Amino acid sequence: MRVTIADVARMAGVSKTTVSRVLNTRDEVDRSTAARVRDVIDQLGYVPSSGAVGLARGQSRTVGMLVPSLTWPWMGEVVQGVVDTVEAAEFGLLLFTCNRGTESVERFTSQVSARAFDGLLVVEPENTLAMLTALHRRGLPVVLIDDRGRHPEFPYVTAANREGGASAARHLLAVGRHRPLVLAGPLRFGCVRERLDGFRAAYADGGHPLDPALIVESDFTEADGREVVRRLLAEGRDFDAVFAHNDLAAVGAMAALRAAGLRMPEDVAVIGFDDIPLAGHTEPALTTVRQPMREMGETAARMLLARLTGGAPPGPPAVLPTSVVVRRSTTNG
Amino acid sequence: MRVTIADVARMAGVSKTTVSRVLNTRDEVDRSTAARVRDVIDQLGYVPSSGAVGLARGQSRTVGMLVPSLTWPWMGEVVQGVVDTVEAAEFGLLLFTCNRGTESVERFTSQVSARAFDGLLVVEPENTLAMLTALHRRGLPVVLIDDRGRHPEFPYVTAANREGGASAARHLLAVGRHRPLVLAGPLRFGCVRERLDGFRAAYADGGHPLDPALIVESDFTEADGREVVRRLLAEGRDFDAVFAHNDLAAVGAMAALRAAGLRMPEDVAVIGFDDIPLAGHTEPALTTVRQPMREMGETAARMLLARLTGGAPPGPPAVLPTSVVVRRSTTNG
DNA sequence: CTGAAAGCGCTTACAG
DNA sequence: CTGAAAGCGCTTACAG
Known part of the structure; x- marks a missing residue:
């Protein structure tokens, strides 16, 4: 008993x-x-009994986390950061995904109403934003981990995308590249526009304004990165570097370059964005702008816990610094 | 209100x-x-209110999951499989890690006593086995997702390691390799011994018994895989294939082979085990024995839910089939 | 410093 | 078919 x-x-x-x-x-x-x-x-x-305590106190000492998918290359780091922080505060972490569309969203919403958790962490809410806004207005504390849009209604943590783009540009300039191809992500995402802006401004500052014909929208997948670069090479476009807005697209670009018989970095230098585990193992290893995923998870969790335990007000967004991780795809020096 | x-x-x-x-x-x-x-x-x-229902009914409709780390390459798939299954049954998933040693184990144990969840899924419990056994004896339903040991006390799901090893051997034999190097994982793990047994038996059946000098214990890391192969090459060992017990070690082996100027697969064919995301992107892409990680997560969750909802008895282990994913590291045909 | 009692929001015998 | 009451295991005014 x-x-x-x-x-x-x-x-x-x-x-x-x-x-x-x-x-x-x-x-x-x-x-x-x-x-x-x-x-x-x-x-x-x-x-x-946590259930009894929760009932009597009206709160559960549990945080919910909603992620689009757990199989994205960098998601493990984010969740690890969150779990560590939440556990240290002696809260529980209830994990949800919304990969099965409407059905899972509804099930999720009712969990909220059931008061299964006191606050919510959300990673890149693309199709759940309306629901989240409603929950937030009803009083549920929410913190976003999100690069893709601007959501003035919510506190959020994000990476320094503009500066990240600028640092990619400065690195490529430093290794003598003046005609970079930008393999951008979908331009509807805030992070993509920021990375592009930073990159463009730094190149302009360096005296080599970007060629608009060398800015191409892609969709963050390896397949499309490969296809776009293949097509541009076939069209005879001239570039001496590729700045891909994520590592997966960079890997696709590298495959297309290799297939065309181009050497990296001698003929074309390649830099990505994210620093997923794969980046260190491509051939050549991929230089990339690192997003501090674990720290982003930790920070978001701390922001949420501050509201839950301290009753702190929502607070300003947290913008975490990126850093260039230099590998062989841009320099063999 | x-x-x-x-x-x-x-x-x-x-x-x-x-x-x-x-x-x-x-x-x-x-x-x-x-x-x-x-x-x-x-x-x-x-x-x-889920808390009130739980208190009145004496159960929480929540499943706990304890993982050693969320940043291992294949962990996302496992957790995704679990989340999907658990959500479909309208249970919640409470996630825990035990990466901070004793402290987190203790905190975790008290969550159990707090009745925060009705049953527990555990991935590869190395240093928590004593605790788990105690909890299980006290009546907590537990299901393991585990390759590393044999735990007769618990129901578990695992991959068909012996057959996986045998299929690796048959594939290498089929591409004409008769002197394989086995880059084994730590021999204290059950999965390692099984993979080795299956591999050895299949080679013996094929008329090419393994050379004991070409069976080397390593530690599942890329660094050690690289170092072991480098050393063997330096010693002048002769082999025409490498069977690494996990993909990370295979990647290390490939680096050492490349550094030695050997061509893959012409000089040495390489096959790994796991099929982590990285495997498709190495140069050459890595042939490997795929473990169905997501299915393993789903199966474990189903086994646990069957006990929780149906009151089913523990049941036998589930052994899921592996499959050889053929890529360029073993064949360029 | 301490305790009896009400209350948190449900479920479940029990009685009708 | 329906309801009053007790109970799940806690916390928290309130009173002393």
Whole structure:
């Protein structure tokens, strides 16, 4: 049988109220009484029922996390950062995905109403934004981990995309590349426009304004990255570098370059964005702009916990710095 | 304010008992009464509090999952399989990691005692086995997703390691390799011994017994895979293939082979185990024995849910088939 | 410093 | 078919 607070109270010869007080370390308890109660707790191995505590207190000490997919290359880092932070605060983490469309969204929404968690972390909400806004207005604390759009309604954490793009440009300029191809992501995403802006501005500053014909929209997939570069090479376009807006597209670009018999980095230098695990293992290894995914998860979790435990107000977005990880695809020096 | 069952009861002109009955679709309710109650529920947007339901019923409709790390290359697939299955059954998934040693293990244990979840899924419990055994004996349903050891006490799901090793051997034999190097994982792991046994038996069957000097223990890391192969090449060992017990070690082996100026697959064919995302992107792309990670997650979740909802007894282990994914590292035909 | 009692929002015998 | 009441295991005014 489960050990309850009543068992502890009986055995310690006090009321449940008193046990509850020592559990919650209120200082109104006599020291020797408290010590006795603590002894009994240890002896019985008593642990409060989280469900009962949650019901009585009106909160669950649990955080929800909604992700589009767990199989994206960088998602593990984000979730790891969140789990670590949430566990350290002695909260639980309830994980949801919304990969099955409407059905999962509805199921998810009802979990919220069921008060299964006190606050919510969301990664890149593309089709759940309306739902999230409604939940947020009803009072659910929400923090976004999101690069793709701007959501003034929510606190969020993101990477320094503009500066990331600029640093990619400065790196390519430093290795002497003046005609870069930009393999951009979908231009409807905020992060894509920012990376592009930063990159463009830095090239202009460097005295080599971008050729508009060498800015091409792609869709973040390896297949499309490969196809776009193949096509441009077939058209005879001239470029000495590729800045891909994510590593997967960069890998596709590298495949197309290799197929065309071009050497990297001698003929074309390639730089990506993300620093997924794969980046260190391509041939040549891929130089890339690193997004601090784990730190982004940690930061988002801390922001949410601050609201939940401290009652802190929403607070400004957190923009975490990127860094260029230099590998062989841009330099063999 | 939160809508409760009392609100619904009042508005529908019935007792809370009746509302609870229609919620739980007991058939003892008059059809028109039930319809009226359902109307009110929709109108109010009422959703039962999961905490209260859990307390009253003595179970949480939540499954716990304990993983060593979320950043391992194949972990995303496993967790995705679990989440999908658990969500479809309208259970929640509470995620834990134990990457911070004793402290996290203790915190985790107390979550169990707190009855935060009804059953537990565990991935490769290396240092938590004692704790898990204790929990299991106290009545917590546990299912393992584990290749590394044999745990007769628990139901588990695993891949067909022996057959996987045998299929690697048959593939290498089919491409004409008779002197393979086996880059084994740590021999204390069950999966390693099984992969080795299957591989050895298939080579013996093929008329080419393995050379014991070409079976080398390594530690599943890329760095060690590289170092081992480098050393063997330096010693002048003669082999025409490498069977690495995981893809990461295979990638290390490929780096060492390339550094030695050997061509793949012409001089040495390489086959790995796992089929992590990276495998399709190495140069040459890596042939490997695929473990169905997502299916393993799904299966484990189903086994656990069967116990939780159907009260089914523990049941036998599930052994899922592997398959050889042929890429360029073993054949350019 | 301590305890009796009400309450959190449900479910479930039990009685009718 | 329906409801009053007790109970799940806690917390928290309130009173002393």
